Amino acid sequence: MSTGFTLFPAAKKEEYGYGVYDRVITNADLEHWFNTGDDARIPAEPKAVGFVHCVGSRDLKAGNSQCSKVCCITAIKQAMEMKEKFPDAEVYCFYMDLxxxxxxxxxFYINAQRDYGVHFIRGRVSEVSENIAGGVQVKAEDTLSGRPVRVQLDLLVLMAGIVNNPDNESIAGQVRLETDSDGFLKSRDNILSITESPRKGVFLAGACTGPKTVPETVAEARSAALAIHSYLSGLE
Amino acid sequence: MDFGFGFSPSSAADLDKIDLSLYHRMEKVAPDIRTCMGCGSCSATCTGAPFSGMSLRKVILAIQRGKEREAREMLSGCMLCGKCTMVCPRGINTRNLIISLCRYWDSDKREYDFSREVEVKI
Incomplete structure (x- = not known):
């Protein structure tokens, strides 16, 4: 089984205005724009760009208690890429933890700070609103100084988190597997047998058991392939 | 007429309007100022902190938020013992940063003769 994951639908966090304000996009939208250059929402010469970490991740109210794992580094990577494309733009990352x-x-983090001058602000964005200029105003608390901050941005990128594939429940039901409390598929053991399901002969790999990076996914795929080989050869 | 309440100025930092000239100047002479991650090691080890409210982490943050006066007041509690340099996990040359700040503020009044400072016998 390798049913993968889905991205958190960022429009569910209404306070961020995805799908309402023109200048609010997601990490997937930005990556698509990097690859194709095709997105009318991204202005030609942005002066200020913001990244909101943990959109839909580590958020019990949104139904996802898990950390999405890859967004911190993705945001930093994308922030640096934006800085490369628009050296004069100020880039802000709003984070809870990195x-x-x-x-x-x-x-990467040190590079982003030292060589690219990306600004990291510890505090969750509370509210986004559209301003007269067509950009967005972002409000957050700078928790390190204990003061609220406000900034006008030309583009806001929401780091939508990894959530379970909504089909997991029905697929798992068909092969009599269980889903975990976080909606991902349940491994036989979260430490020693991640790639094995509780049922003999059913193996799991990748983000179907939880948020994973690419190296982890590749490693698990190999591990699962080997485990299947052993199983079929009767070595177990 | 007294309504029993009044207005107080907003404490919010408006990142578009703040004056970052000091920060940009420091980026040139002490580029380490960019790499602070606010862990607080410097403040925890600071000799002066318990007595003067000095906190280098807060000084750096104040400069990053354009609150120069606040930074200057706080830094006056620094005794340049250098313990913060020793504990900083990012290897920030805090001494250079503090000296550069002092030099910047001092240059308002006169050209700071740094070589003279070094020759002072203790």
């Missing part, structure tokens, strides 16, 4: 666990991720 979880840069992977190899070289912390180096």
């Amino acid at each position: 979880r840069l666990f992977g190899k070289k991720y912390e180096d």
Whole structure:
């Protein structure tokens, strides 16, 4: 089983205005624009760009308690890319925590600060509204200084998080598997047998069991393939 | 007429309107100022902090938010002992940063002769 994940529908967080304001896009939209250059919402010469971390992740109210794992590093990567495209633009990242666990991720963070001058503001964006100029005004609390901050942006990127595939429930039902409390498929053991399901002969790989990075997904796919080989060869 | 309440100015930092000239100047002479992640090691180890309210983390943040006066007042509690340089996990040369700040503020009055400072015998 490798049913993957879906992205959190950012429009559900109404306070961020995705689908309402022109200048609010998601991480997937921005990545699509990097690849194709095709998105009318992105202005030609933005002066200020903002990234909102944890959109729909670590959010019990949105029904997702899990950390989406990849958005921190994705936001930093995209922030640096925006800085490369628009060197004169100010880029702000609004974060709750920066979880840069992977190899070289912390180096990316330092690079973004030191070489690209990306501004990191610790505080969750509370409210986004449209301004007269057609951009958006973002309000947040700078929790490190304990003061509210306000900034006008030409583009706001929402880092929509990884959530479970909504089809998991029905697919799991067909092969008599269980979904976990977070909606992802349940492994036999979260530490020692992630790629094995509780049912013999059914194997799991990738983001169907939780948010994963690409290296993790590849490693799990290999591990699952090997486990299946062992199973079919009767080595278990 | 007294309504029993009054207006107080907003404490919000408006990032579009703040004056970042000091921050931009520091980016040139002490580029480390960009890499602070606000962990607070400097303030935790600071000799002066418990007595003067000095916190280098807050000084850096104040400069990043354009609150120069606040930074200057706070930094007056610094005794340049250098412990913050030793503990900073990002390896920020805090001493250089503080000296650069002092030099910047001092240059309002006169050209700061840094070489003279070094020769002072303790």
